[in-house]
Every structure is written in C-alpha cells, then in structure tokens.
Amino acid sequence: MSSNETAPTSEQIAADARQAAVSDEIAIEFDHVTKTYKLYKDDKQRFASIFWGKKKRELVASINANDDLSFRIRKGEAVAFLGSNGAGKSTALKMVTGVAYPTKGTVTVNGHVSALLELTAGFDKSLTGRENIYLRGQALGFTKEQLEELVPKTVEFADLGVYIDQPIRMYSSGMKARLGFGFAVSSDPEILVVDEALAVGDKKFREKCYARVREIMEDEKVTVLFVTHSSSAAEEFCQRGIVLDHGRKLFDGTIEEASAFYEAM
Numbered sequence: 001m002s003s004n005e006t007a008p009t010s011e012q013i014a015a016d017a018r019q020a021a022v023s024d025e026i027a028i029e030f031d032h033v034t035k036t037y038k039l040y041k042d043d044k045q046r047f048a049s050i051f052w053g054k055k056k057r058e059l060v061a062s063i064n065a066n067d068d069l070s071f072r073i074r075k076g077e078a079v080a081f082l083g084s085n086g087a088g089k090s091t092a093l094k095m096v097t098g099v100a101y102p103t104k105g106t107v108t109v110n111g112h113v114s115a116l117l118e119l120t121a122g123f124d125k126s127l128t129g130r131e132n133i134y135l136r137g138q139a140l141g142f143t144k145e146q147l148e149e150l151v152p153k154t155v156e157f158a159d160l161g162v163y164i165d166q167p168i169r170m171y172s173s174g175m176k177a178r179l180g181f182g183f184a185v186s187s188d189p190e191i192l193v194v195d196e197a198l199a200v201g202d203k204k205f206r207e208k209c210y211a212r213v214r215e216i217m218e219d220e221k222v223t224v225l226f227v228t229h230s231s232s233a234a235e236e237f238c239q240r241g242i243v244l245d246h247g248r249k250l251f252d253g254t255i256e257e258a259s260a261f262y263e264a265m
C-alpha cells in the first residue's frame, strides 16, 4: 500500500464481504441494460458508418431492442422470458452468451454458459466433427481432462457414425446441428440458454434432444434461461417468468403470475 492510501474501514470490509456473498449466489445480473440497434438506409451506409463521421451516414431509425432492463437471476433458477415478436428476448439472451454487448448498462454472467442457439456457428468446415469438438472445447478453456470426457460424450450424443471423422463440409445441415447440440448438452453447463424454437435433426433425434434438455433443466444446480411464446411450456420448465415488451420489463414474478400477465396482454 502506498503512503497516501488509507486502510479500508471495518464497515467497508463487511460491505465488500456482503457484496461478494451476493455475487456468489447470482448467475446473471442485468443492471440498467439498453441495447440500441441503428438502422441505416442500406448496407453501404451501414458500412460507411464504421469509418466516416456523422454527416455522411443516413440513419433511418434507431431501436432499443432492450430498454433499461434490470434483473438478477440466482444460481439454479429456471426463468422463462415471455413476450411477443420483437419484444427483445433474443437480444437479452445474446448478451448473456456474449454474442452482443450492451450499449448502456452492464451484464454480469457468473458461470459457464451453453447456448442452444446458433448451434452450428463457428465450425471449421475443413476439420472433422471430432476435431471441431476439440477446437470448440479448447476455445472455451476446457482442460485436457475435461476434453477427454467431453469429446466421447458429444460423439455419442451426436450419433453421426463414420461421419464424425469426416470434414464438416460433407455434413448435411441437420448433421451439423446434431454436432452443435451434442456439444452444448455434453459440456456440463452451469447456465443453459434455450430457445424453444429449437428443432434439430429428425423426429427421433428431436425427442432425444428434448429429453436431454429436460434432464438438464431439472438439475437444480443449473441456471436456465428459456425463451418462449408458450405459457404452457414455460410453466412446465420454469419457476419464474419475466415478461418483455418493446425491450422493457413489464412483469417479473412467479411463472404462474407471469403467464397470466402475458396471456392477458
């Protein structure tokens, strides 16, 4: 400590300890989060906006996909995000998975996130399915021991036969999705983000996916964020519901109350 720094008081130490205990229990926190998208006249204008000053770009509109959104989700909670088309549900999830960033406010995520969204994004087409699992695991910071467990689990779940050792460019889109899904559900997520629009592979594989997602959702240690338009699906899986509209939080409460609120909108 330098000579002009003062030692923390006992009150400060106690407040810091309380804050640490709270953040330890919190999986996700949105603190006054606003996400603004800018719409330009055309792609040329959008491109120009990256390099040129304000004068040269033609902004058609700007929209707050999330607008001053605040909530805290405790570890182990299963929370449904309800709302009509364009309410801002996917945008909120993208900020949890790190695909998008807030324009204002802060998003805090405490734990390893696995998302059942955009399952096939980021695969290297020239590498095999097995190599891609390794690569994705390494990119996410998995240790050698964790990878040794994860790879066979994913291979077994994806059930791609001899194709697992073929380059991904030879896969059908359903096969790529099976690999992506297999990875997401085999990597023991602490936070699972699920979009109900999830429909992967053929009927038999879809049933296997739903069964596995249900199993993960029922694990009390896993925090689940579930995006849906359906109150009944939300009530089946979640205890809490957050209703969004035009990017704002309209309701946050038990899933029964949230569903009733959403149905009455």
Ligand SMILES: Nc1ncnc2c1ncn2[C@@H]1O[C@H](COP(=O)(O)OP(=O)(O)OP(=O)(O)O)[C@@H](O)[C@H]1O
Pocket (backbone or CB within 6 Å): 037, 038, 039, 063, 064, 065, 083, 084, 085, 086, 087, 088, 089, 090, 091, 092
């Ligand atoms: N990349 C983007 N650029 C511009 N606007 C966007 C972008 N992504 C989303 N939006 C806009 O932000 C708003 C919220 O979109 P979002 O996808 O989060 O809604 P949603 O509740 O998930 O809708 P849905 O139920 O239809 O999937 C919408 O008006 C949408 O048009």
